[in-house]
Amino acid sequence: MTPTGSTLVIGATGTTGGRTAARLSAAGHRVAAASRQGTPVPGTEPVAFDWYAPATHAAALDGADRVYLVPPLGDPDPARVMLPFLRQARAAGVHRAVLLSSSAVPEGGPAVGAVHQALPDLFDQWAVLRPSWFMQNFTGTHAHAVSIREDGVIATAAGSGRVAFVDAEDIAAVAVHALTCEHAPNTDLVLTGPEALSHDDVATAVTEVTGRPVVHRRLSRAQLRDRLAQLMPAEFAAMLADMDRAIAEGAEDRVTDTVQRLTGRPAGSLRAVLEREARRGD
Template sequence: MTAPAVLVVGATGTTGSRTAARLTAESHRVKAASRRAAPVAGAEPVRFDWYDTATHAPALEGVDRVYLVPPVGDPDPAAVMLPFLRQARAAGVRRAVLLSSSAVPSGGPAVGLVHQALPGLFPEWAVLRPSWFMQNFTGDHLHARGIREDGTVRSATGSGRVGFVDADDIAEVAVRALTDDRAPDTDLVLTGPEALSYDDVAAVLTEVTGRPVVHHRLTQTQLRDRLAAEVPAEFAGILAGMDGAIAQGAEDRVTDTVQRLTGRPPHSFRTVAERELSSAR
């Protein structure tokens, strides 16, 4: 009998790709779900689109655990996610691990409503609430593009600090939450080992790359308008509001979650910058 699979939704994304790779490395059967059913080494690619319900049942076939990345940029992901999650439970899924955010508590806006519903839908569950990704400064994020284009990071965070976290660490926690004998059955706030301001980040990037990087401080309105060129206006307002909360100290914290679940300390921002940007010198 074929072993049940883990469905990884968003398997080509920042955390989904890393989670799928680690699961296959540990010999778990993985269905890698993305809109184009892109190949993922060692996994079975399946087409999945949150907004195309015809893709949902085939993706769930033979699955007993799911890793859930919400639809990007949707201010009301619960509208599409909750019907899918009810379908998943009816199809035999017993464990669900949801990617949320440290800024969004259970019952809060956007994915917070999915978080709130999850314990009532699945007997085994976890909600990952990572802080801001370190890869925002090294990948395809607006911050990373600004750094490459003109050496500038733009935010409305002021001097507020963030416990930035490595996407590799998030994926390792996701694998443990998906495959350990006992599910966490709680939410997990994930951070790196230190809280840094955006000025601190710019200084580290300058040292690592050998090129000047500066933090340009925007107002929330300026940031909202800038983001509205990239994402829907309502979502741009939510993101700008999160920066405002950072400026007030909402993300100035570190947790021991990565250490507890993986058995090793989380990676520092300098370590990740050196790993991913050292060739930029």
């Protein structure tokens, strides 16, 4: 199904937003690529957008009939700014919304869980993507990737808990499907990679692919919270530390077939992503 209006992609220079915008554009869809600076994304229309600057919202919504929503980073209460925007989007003619959430955050849960809960009452067509932790956390600008490059360390409070890490390319592929398919999913979609791995497994894979020795340093929940609090608001740091503790207790030890079922191809493996990023000089 080809949308008649444009698709507003919020966070269009980010990990999933950039990939989603690029895939939509490559498939011939009109894309308004929203970011704080209105940075150009090839094949899209750049638009300035800031969750905390309501004056930017109307122009971003102009002509859009669907929207990909990346919540404001590090905000423990994103509903405060997102729900007024979503009501404005509905009034402006947006009829389909696809929200990026997390496998660790259920409907009605903390942070973006409140937005997830509200979405079905706001739009007749909607989907909530709940990806597992990103494989790109180990290759890009995430704290794990920086620690790997600078110290040869992945520091977590996840213990030996396993996570089916997911490729951001697969998240974007599912996002495009949810935004453009004839019938909106109208459900939440848990996205994972093909296998559940511990952070010790990840450290081994990074070592083998890059040739740089990497180890997993096991922290307590309090140690991780304090470490993260140096980088972000304390409340959000505590929430992330709690998520690591949940991983240690087995909360993310699951594999779903959602990527293959919706895109027609298997989810990418961690090793394939590490090798791909290494070829790019990451």
